[in-house]
Amino acid sequence: MYKSWSVEDIRKEMKKMDRILGKKGSELPIKINTRMTRSLGMYKFKIEDKKIVPVCFEFSTKTVSGEYDENTVIGIIRHEYAHYAANDIHKEACGHDRRFKNICELVGAPGKAVMRKNGDKVC
Numbered sequence: 001m002y003k004s005w006s007v008e009d010i011r012k013e014m015k016k017m018d019r020i021l022g023k024k025g026s027e028l029p030i031k032i033n034t035r036m037t038r039s040l041g042m043y044k045f046k047i048e049d050k051k052i053v054p055v056c057f058e059f060s061t062k063t064v065s066g067e068y069d070e071n072t073v074i075g076i077i078r079h080e081y082a083h084y085a086a087n088d089i090h091k092e093a094c095g096h097d098r099r100f101k102n103i104c105e106l107v108g109a110p111g112k113a114v115m116r117k118n119g120d121k122v123c
């Protein structure tokens with residue numbers, strides 16, 4: 001087993017990226033979702049008056065429980081954060097497009113949607 005992660009550990013990692021990009025993503029709610037089985041992480045947002053409104057980050061229990069090595073978990077956290085940052089900067093849902101991948105490069109996140117370990121998906 002590897003290190004298990006608390007919400008505060010995740011927030012600390014996000015603060016580093018906030019500092020790189022001058023954002024406040026680490027202030028969003030971070031939830032551990034025990035029912036999340038098909039993906040390892042998720043950035044949730046809603047659209048109000050055609051504007052993107054950040055909601056929260058969610059990570060599966062599997063992601064934080066020590067099943068994955070530290071670098072993999074950091075990759076998952078950064079990937080989700082990059083979704084937040086790309087949408088926030090471009091005021092649009094960027095998905096996994098070129099703009100998203102540029103943010104990934106800035107924060108050192110993997111830009112791919114799928115991280116292979118038993119086919120588990122980072123969203």
Ligand SMILES: [Zn+2]
Nearest residue numbers: 079113122123
């Ligand atoms: Zn993704």
